[in-house]
Amino acid sequence: MQRRDLLKLLSFGTGALMFPGTSANAAVPVLKFRELYVRGDELSDLTKSLDGKIVQMTGYMAPPLKPEVRFFVLTKLPMSVCPFCESEAQWPDDLVVAYCDDPIDVVRYTDLIDVEGKLELGFWKDPETQFVSLIRITGATYVKR
Amino acid sequence: MKRFTKLFLSGASVALMAQAANAQQALPQQTDSYFVSAQQELFSKLAEQPNTGRAKNVILFVLDGFSIPTLTAARIYEGQSRGVDGESNVLSFEKLLPYVALSKTYTHDSQVADSAPTATAMTTGVKSLNGTIGVTQKVTLENCASQKGAEAESIFELAEKAGLSTGIISTARITHATPAAAYAHTAFRDWESDATLSEEAKQNGCKDIAAQLIDWSAGNGFEVVLGGGRSNFLPESAADPEAADKTGARKDGRNLVDEWKAKYNDGAYVWNKTEFDAVDAEKTEHLFGLFERSHMQYEADRAKDKGGEPSLAEMTGKAIDVLSKNKEGFVLMVEAGRIDHAHHAGNAARALADTVAAAQALQVAYDKVNPQETLIVLTADHSHTMTINGYPKRNNPILGIAGTGDDKKPYTTLSYANGPGAKLDEPRPDLTNVDTTDLDFLQPALVPLGESETHGGDDVAIFAAGPWAHLFRGVVEQNLIYHVMAYASQLPSRVKAETTGAVK
Numbered sequence A: 001m002q003r004r005d006l007l008k009l010l011s012f013g014t015g016a017l018m019f020p021g022t023s024a025n026a027a028v029p030v031l032k033f034r035e036l037y038v039r040g041d042e043l044s045d046l047t048k049s050l051d052g053k054i055v056q057m058t059g060y061m062a063p064p065l066k067p068e069v070r071f072f073v074l075t076k077l078p079m080s081v082c083p084f085c086e087s088e089a090q091w092p093d094d095l096v097v098a099y100c101d102d103p104i105d106v107v108r109y110t111d112l113i114d115v116e117g118k119l120e121l122g123f124w125k126d127p128e129t130q131f132v133s134l135i136r137i138t139g140a141t142y143v144k145r
Numbered sequence B: 001m002k003r004f005t006k007l008f009l010s011g012a013s014v015a016l017m018a019q020a021a022n023a024q025q026a027l028p029q030q031t032d033s034y035f036v037s038a039q040q041e042l043f044s045k046l047a048e049q050p051n052t053g054r055a056k057n058v059i060l061f062v063l064d065g066f067s068i069p070t071l072t073a074a075r076i077y078e079g080q081s082r083g084v085d086g087e088s089n090v091l092s093f094e095k096l097l098p099y100v101a102l103s104k105t106y107t108h109d110s111q112v113a114d115s116a117p118t119a120t121a122m123t124t125g126v127k128s129l130n131g132t133i134g135v136t137q138k139v140t141l142e143n144c145a146s147q148k149g150a151e152a153e154s155i156f157e158l159a160e161k162a163g164l165s166t167g168i169i170s171t172a173r174i175t176h177a178t179p180a181a182a183y184a185h186t187a188f189r190d191w192e193s194d195a196t197l198s199e200e201a202k203q204n205g206c207k208d209i210a211a212q213l214i215d216w217s218a219g220n221g222f223e224v225v226l227g228g229g230r231s232n233f234l235p236e237s238a239a240d241p242e243a244a245d246k247t248g249a250r251k252d253g254r255n256l257v258d259e260w261k262a263k264y265n266d267g268a269y270v271w272n273k274t275e276f277d278a279v280d281a282e283k284t285e286h287l288f289g290l291f292e293r294s295h296m297q298y299e300a301d302r303a304k305d306k307g308g309e310p311s312l313a314e315m316t317g318k319a320i321d322v323l324s325k326n327k328e329g330f331v332l333m334v335e336a337g338r339i340d341h342a343h344h345a346g347n348a349a350r351a352l353a354d355t356v357a358a359a360q361a362l363q364v365a366y367d368k369v370n371p372q373e374t375l376i377v378l379t380a381d382h383s384h385t386m387t388i389n390g391y392p393k394r395n396n397p398i399l400g401i402a403g404t405g406d407d408k409k410p411y412t413t414l415s416y417a418n419g420p421g422a423k424l425d426e427p428r429p430d431l432t433n434v435d436t437t438d439l440d441f442l443q444p445a446l447v448p449l450g451e452s453e454t455h456g457g458d459d460v461a462i463f464a465a466g467p468w469a470h471l472f473r474g475v476v477e478q479n480l481i482y483h484v485m486a487y488a489s490q491l492p493s494r495v496k497a498e499t500t501g502a503v504k
């Protein structure tokens, strides 16, 4: 009993621990990578229903091209190589691009992060990097687990 | 003594044994359920008789990265997924392939192997250098010129020369190390398409692995080729059928799929499950399937594939339907290529799901052939660093928590010695409120190697059934696998008979 309370306290202390399936803000819906698509690039009803809404996703930050950029690629499993440097054949189809308001603080690519922001759907090519995305999170903030 | 053994080996002796056991002095534990089931196991062992006939067919299952902890964990995982007791659960090959040996996987130059020389050990009978395929110890890594005179002939080449049918299946790229060891000879496993060939390799006339597959001159070529790796066969100018914005990888302009189609007008080329399902094995003499640009999907993700992919079991079944039409028999390799990839990612759930898929494929193969005339071998090329640790209670979820460490944090039953699951210069994560059974969970690791968990150097298991399968016993060298397959099928002498013009 006592130890349990202590653990709880400790986890609040670090501020990074999240309960699975919940967000720091209970009102924000959680979207899992495996729920994004029905099959191939066909978006799920859940994904479509959350278009334009604030969502939370959990994943890994792929190493960015350069640290001063304002976006990063969020992946289901750690990706060691930068998405722009490697031949695309090795890249998973279900990546999500997170756009932040400020230059990003790079988190190691093997550390889980919870990302919160507005879900944006549809084919889009970044004019600056030519990077193509189908699902984006804009105004993204993130916290390391 | 000799007569005694013989008697025990005959089928009738089982009944005698059972009587003898009953006639013995009553033991206090003799009605215990564990005692009784192990006694039954003894009787079935006594009834087993070595098969010394000629193997008409040989099927080699290679479960890439299938370490012994992976075997145990997959057995528990499969049972628990079905809602039965996991620990006493039995995977198809544990039941169907009674002969087991331990395989020493070290290579000519390395304590811990990669998939290239280990597959070569199985397909050609020699140990060689890490990173090389279908060549002997005489080769120098990444040196094309050194390939000359270092080639080793594979059992698939022998089989084709002897008039048998041959097939290769992999859930990885079909140009990846394991399936490549059936047909390729190369000083470097990464030369999968001409785009990755070095200047030295081009200058000295070394061919990339995809081109070697299509240009393969043994017999009339593979009857069955099923796997991933489509981009290595298509030119940069060709759009990919599954992803319109992606193209092939080849820079030499060759469209190897078109070349294959031109070579086999009795053949069927397929790239998705619908086309695959429509193939009539009765009418198809050559089948070529490339279901993904790179590796095929993990079994856990397969249902979501855009173009649709057959399972390893479905590919195995269709392959045997095509191959078994040959009265001379066939040699088939089935690789579950992505157990290894999931381990490299530190993701035990996907590794276990792919192992279960391989067990299902083995069951399909066993049911389709005459086990009396088919040598079936199932093994791994090398191990990985996953362990099963702690003192979890019986029926604890295999992907669950085993206990609590001195740091008061929970630890999982499965963990890795190294890999992406380790934090860099930070205490290990607190898993108190984490669902460690989630498909995407990465098991904790000790040494941070973010790019990839490493292979392991411990021995792996060989399971076998059929003609001469009983030669797989004890602790053996990995390259013995080739020698038993060649001996059981008598392929080397059958080739000789052909070339000297002798009658079959």
Ligand SMILES: [Zn+2]
Binding pocket: B065, B115, B340, B341, B344, B455
């Ligand atoms: Zn590997």
